[in-house]
Amino acid sequence: MTLRLSKPDFSLLDKVPKDVRSRVTVGMKLLRDPVDLVVVHRDADNVGHEVRQSEIETAVREAGVTSSVMPVIPVRMTEAWLLLDESGIRQVAGNPRGRKDLRLPKAHEIENVADPKHVLKECLVNAADVSGRRHDRITKRFFQHRRQLLERLDCTGPVSGLPSWKRLVADIDAVVEQWK
Structure with a gap:
């Protein structure tokens, strides 16, 4: 198995809206190749983990992504x-x-x-x-x-020991379990 990490270079484009759906849509087009896992980082800020997770799931679904999705949601900021x-x-x-x-x-x-x-x-x-x-x-x-x-x-x-870190690890474990 080969692991290849890629990060879309949004600077190649004039202006990409900052919302999750736009970023994921444009990111997938920039990468061109199919991906197995999309990692989306979004700070919980003042709205909380559940709201951000729902936001990510909705945006990815609306973007038509069929890959596994890994939300990374630190409380407040990384x-x-x-x-x-x-x-x-x-x-x-x-x-x-x-x-x-x-x-x-x-x-x-x-x-x-x-x-x-x-x-x-x-x-x-x-x-x-x-x-x-x-x-x-x-x-x-x-x-x-x-x-x-x-x-x-x-x-x-x-x-x-932090709850936000434990959720991240649990989310990673869930994606790995899906792949088995």
């Missing part, structure tokens, strides 16, 4: 999951031995943080513990730092 890794935040910020208090939320509070992206930005700056131009550089590199934290995410670590 950044919430990253707030569980203090040492990773310090490492990515370039100050692994730093001692400054990052004021990270407790694990049981993570999924209730109103704006995890903002909190993560502040934590990265605090972890770097720099000022002036270096402070500005850290701030400007947020998206790169976030990507690095996602790449380092320990799937069996603290994130594995």
